[in-house]
Amino acid sequence: MPRRKWTAYNYGIQRIAEKISAKCRMELPPMPESATAFSLEKIDTPTMDLPDACVAFGISRSYxxxxxxxxxxxxxxxKLGTRYRVVTSSVREVLGQQGTGPGGAAA
Known part of the structure; x- marks a missing residue:
């Protein structure tokens, strides 16, 4: 099979692909710190979702x-059916943080 020559058609497609990829490389604005920060003080329920606890421990959700x-x-x-709930006070104990539990009582 002979190798294709670079014709004007092929060159045009390459230029279009370069322009598209250049447009896709735009810079995203920085995320506000409040969007990425996690605080156990905001959680006042006795249990929390497993993904929230994973964020607190710094591990991935799947792990x-x-x-x-x-x-x-x-x-x-x-484990409640197919869902996992994590006890908030045990997360605070492991992380060594003191916080208020439900109803404002110290945990």
């Missing part, structure tokens, strides 16, 4: 579910 399934998650996990 958190894997640990919960094996019973090795760093905090106490309660």
């Amino acid at each position: 958190g579910y894997e640990l919960a399934k094996r019973g090795e998650f760093p905090a106490r996990v309660i």
